[in-house]
Amino acid sequence: MEESVKNAKLIWDRCLQYIKSRVNEQSFKTWFIPIIPQKIEKDTLTIQVPSKFFYEWLEENYLDILTEIISKELGDKGKLAYSILINSPQITEKKIEETKPDKKSNFEKKISTRFENQNYFSKKYTFDNFIEGDSNRLAKSAAQAVSKKPGETSFNPLMIYADVGLGKTHIMHALAYETKLINPEKKCFYLSSESFTSQFIEAIRNNETQEFVNYYINSDVLLIDDIQFLTGKEKTQEMFFHIFNHLHRYGKQIVISSDCPPTQLKGMHERLLSRFKWGLTTDIQKPDFETKIAIIDSKLIQNDIKVPLNLIKYIASSINTNIRDLEGTIVSLIAHASLNDSQINFELVKQVLSNIVQKVETEINIKYLQKLVSEYMQISEEEMRGSSRKKEIVIARQLAMYLSKNYTSHSLKSIGEYFGGKHHSTVIHAMQAVEDMLATEKNIRKQLSAMTDMIKLKMPQN
Ligand code: ADP
Numbered sequence: 001m002e003e004s005v006k007n008a009k010l011i012w013d014r015c016l017q018y019i020k021s022r023v024n025e026q027s028f029k030t031w032f033i034p035i036i037p038q039k040i041e042k043d044t045l046t047i048q049v050p051s052k053f054f055y056e057w058l059e060e061n062y063l064d065i066l067t068e069i070i071s072k073e074l075g076d077k078g079k080l081a082y083s084i085l086i087n088s089p090q091i092t093e094k095k096i097e098e099t100k101p102d103k104k105s106n107f108e109k110k111i112s113t114r115f116e117n118q119n120y121f122s123k124k125y126t127f128d129n130f131i132e133g134d135s136n137r138l139a140k141s142a143a144q145a146v147s148k149k150p151g152e153t154s155f156n157p158l159m160i161y162a163d164v165g166l167g168k169t170h171i172m173h174a175l176a177y178e179t180k181l182i183n184p185e186k187k188c189f190y191l192s193s194e195s196f197t198s199q200f201i202e203a204i205r206n207n208e209t210q211e212f213v214n215y216y217i218n219s220d221v222l223l224i225d226d227i228q229f230l231t232g233k234e235k236t237q238e239m240f241f242h243i244f245n246h247l248h249r250y251g252k253q254i255v256i257s258s259d260c261p262p263t264q265l266k267g268m269h270e271r272l273l274s275r276f277k278w279g280l281t282t283d284i285q286k287p288d289f290e291t292k293i294a295i296i297d298s299k300l301i302q303n304d305i306k307v308p309l310n311l312i313k314y315i316a317s318s319i320n321t322n323i324r325d326l327e328g329t330i331v332s333l334i335a336h337a338s339l340n341d342s343q344i345n346f347e348l349v350k351q352v353l354s355n356i357v358q359k360v361e362t363e364i365n366i367k368y369l370q371k372l373v374s375e376y377m378q379i380s381e382e383e384m385r386g387s388s389r390k391k392e393i394v395i396a397r398q399l400a401m402y403l404s405k406n407y408t409s410h411s412l413k414s415i416g417e418y419f420g421g422k423h424h425s426t427v428i429h430a431m432q433a434v435e436d437m438l439a440t441e442k443n444i445r446k447q448l449s450a451m452t453d454m455i456k457l458k459m460p461q462n
């Protein structure tokens, strides 16, 4: 027995040397150092890994290397067996809590304080105050069904897509909130894909990848908002893919939102997209007239304010963008009225609408910038994303890329994706070309400055 352990260690050390030369340092530290060689019997080397996830990750990412080195060391009949230290994440977690309540990893502590501070299931967003209409009925009822039985319905994953301001975040919070209400012991994690990315990057930096993984594979419900920000972020997508698979395999619920349908999520791995199809994908449309009236009405009731129906109708028909703008209008009306101690009347409504309707049409994202530039430069959005080399189209495309770089946080790669899958070097080239034009062409300077003025109008006032 002793001998078998010793031999296992010897052989594994040799394997490690080889593996080290084949993978990068970070991966080596994360995925190979934690492995403990256990025994060698006949032609089988048994290694102990910290979790099932760990094992799955090795099999999916390093199978080639492992097979190669095992047959090198143990011959053709050589086999590798895994012993998994922790089979079910749930049980381990409990054990840790029972014996050493303070034995949370640094990562876990950091994350949980961050969440507590954020108070991240906002009680403001519940199903009760989510007004239902034809535009959002399916999304709402699917979310409600999920909150009653997370992971047990066929809506797994549940993917909700809609333009900005139509209630995705509201529904996700409501789902998490309701789940906790029914099942307080369920672990629900809500975060945007941007937070997911930055936490992952931080984890890599601090050598805490394994902690990061353990943290999220422990969730019962994982809600990732605005998944579109994962486009072009290869490594994060990869990590999300594995966490996703793991959760799905163990019947845990995944909920995702996006600002466009999966087919339009350019720069997203096909294998990740195909996973989204396993469950239910549903959209939220712009609210119809009746729903808008109901939403305005409910906001007024919450604030105990009465407004004549014809005015409510006027507001509803004036706002055709989204519910966020609708809400903004009501909040603004209430503020004006209470400030001047006056009634909400037609004059006030007109005044408030004139500020809101033109200002907050859309958020500043690449799509908006493409639309802005194509309208301003009078080319179509197809041409903008296409590959025509016509001069005026190229210039418009370059300007839009330039603005995207300056007014959004997208990477060069991701910007390229939005422009019909251009290479990031094309984007770099556009930056340079615009700088050159700005230096020499007055006309372009004027056009760009007019467009930036329009963008600034839409930026939140500081
Ligand atoms: P998104 O995440 O899709 O951009 P949000 O969920 O942030 O949109 O919604 C924008 C605002 O509109 C929020 O304040 C939300 O409460 C409100 N809202 C959206 N849909 C509804 C609805 N059906 N009923 C009531 N309020 C809504």
Ligand code: MG
Binding pocket: 168, 169, 170, 225
């Ligand atoms: Mg949102």
